[in-house]
Amino acid sequence: MDPLDLPEGVKILSHQVAGHIHSATCFGLLERGNIVLKPVQRFPKGNRELEFYEAVNNKNQTDQVFIDIRKFVPKFYGIEYIPISNKNAKYMRLEDITKVFDRPCITDLKIGKQTFNPLANPDKIIKEKSKYPRLPEVGFQILGMRIYDTVTNNYVQYDRVYGRSLAPEDLGDKGLKLYLTQGNCFRVDVLKEIIKQIKEIRDFFQNQTKLSFYSSSLLVVYEGNMKAKKQIPNVALVKMIDFAHVFSTQEHDENYAFGLEILLKLFTNMLPTKI
Numbered sequence: 523m524d525p526l527d528l529p530e531g532v533k534i535l536s537h538q539v540a541g542h543i544h545s546a547t548c549f550g551l552l553e554r555g556n557i558v559l560k561p562v563q564r565f566p567k568g569n570r571e572l573e574f575y576e577a578v579n580n581k582n583q584t585d586q587v588f589i590d591i592r593k594f595v596p597k598f599y600g601i602e603y604i605p606i607s608n609k610n611a612k613y614m615r616l617e618d619i620t621k622v623f624d625r626p627c628i629t630d631l632k633i634g635k636q637t638f639n640p641l642a643n644p645d646k647i648i649k650e651k652s653k654y655p656r657l658p659e660v661g662f663q664i665l666g667m668r669i670y671d672t673v674t675n676n677y678v679q680y681d682r683v684y685g686r687s688l689a690p691e692d693l694g695d696k697g698l699k700l701y702l703t704q705g706n707c708f709r710v711d712v713l714k715e716i717i718k719q720i721k722e723i724r725d726f727f728q729n730q731t732k733l734s735f736y737s738s739s740l741l742v743v744y745e746g747n748m749k750a751k752k753q754i755p756n757v758a759l760v761k762m763i764d765f766a767h768v769f770s771t772q773e774h775d776e777n778y779a780f781g782l783e784i785l786l787k788l789f790t791n792m793l794p795t796k797i
């Protein structure tokens with residue numbers, strides 16, 4: 523397959539920081555205008571994600587959990603089939619969280635001390651556990667970061683190999699702090715907004731006992747151009763993404779909640795101390 527044999531107006535997602543990259547062997551994420559096109563992945567994970575978005579988006583939805591989670595999830599605009607190299611690939615149309623920003627600085631944080639789902643076979647469990655052995659104590663992974671450097675006017679990018687190379691004690695300084703630093707400017711304004719939004723997600727998880735999220739991420743984006751003329755509602759946005767392993771439950775999602783608490787602790791420790 524020629525990965526670039528894409529219909530007019532459709533491009534490979536330009537600001538992707540993690541996940542499946544579109545290539546000759548893999549249908550990955552694409553973009554068209556202000557929307558992200560995410561492939562419906564192989565069964566059953568693709569269907570699980572699509573069903574999740576459909577439940578969240580259902581206008582007749584009566585379940586309060588699916589209604590409450592709407593504000594934390596990109597808008598879903600339905601599915602479409604995209605002709606790529608003589609195949610009709612099934613894609614979901616999603617709100618592009620980065621598009622309101624002039625110079626989006628992005629990180630993908632995979633949340634949870636366990637990334638394999640309850641149906642995972644022993645091989646998958648071993649494979650997932652080996653990716654970041656200290657995950658049970660850390661509760662989240664940095665899968666990617668993209669930061670706009672205001673000194674060089676370039677983006678600097680870090681991948682999941684970098685994220686997983688960090689010891690737990692370095693996830694602050696060499697991870698999250700690095701994400702919030704542009705040149706020699708540490709973005710306290712952004713930090714405060716991120717903490718506020720993660721707390722709202724944490725509050726949601728303290729109440730809901732319907733869904734458990736494995737291998738799901740928080741996508742964090744902030745405005746990297748401090749002189750941007752674009753009107754933005756917030757200097758940063760925190761959204762939940764990647765729902766291939768969402769399962770029904772009747773309990774609190776302690777796995778996800780644990781990761782959120784650690785993240786909040788790390789971010790809060792970065793706030794300048796008042797004298």
Ligand SMILES: Nc1ncnc2c1ncn2[C@@H]1O[C@H](COP(=O)(O)OP(=O)(O)OP(=O)(O)O)[C@@H](O)[C@H]1O
Pocket residue numbers: 535537538539540541542543551558560596616617618619620628630666739741763764765766
């Ligand atoms: N709604 C969105 N708006 C903007 N960027 C997005 C959006 N959804 C995904 N992305 C970008 O694409 C990347 C991968 O997304 P996602 O995790 O959903 O893909 P995936 O292929 O399922 O990943 P994985 O292989 O980890 O399961 C994100 O890190 C982000 O950079």
Ligand SMILES: O=P(O)(O)O[C@@H]1[C@H](O)[C@H](O)[C@@H](OP(=O)(O)O)[C@H](OP(=O)(O)O)[C@H]1O
Pocket residue numbers: 541567637653665682737766
């Ligand atoms: O965290 P990473 O390094 O991005 O790893 C991938 C990610 O966890 C995917 O969600 C997972 O697919 P599943 O959703 O199917 O588990 C994939 O597993 P795979 O290699 O078994 O496809 C991993 O490689």
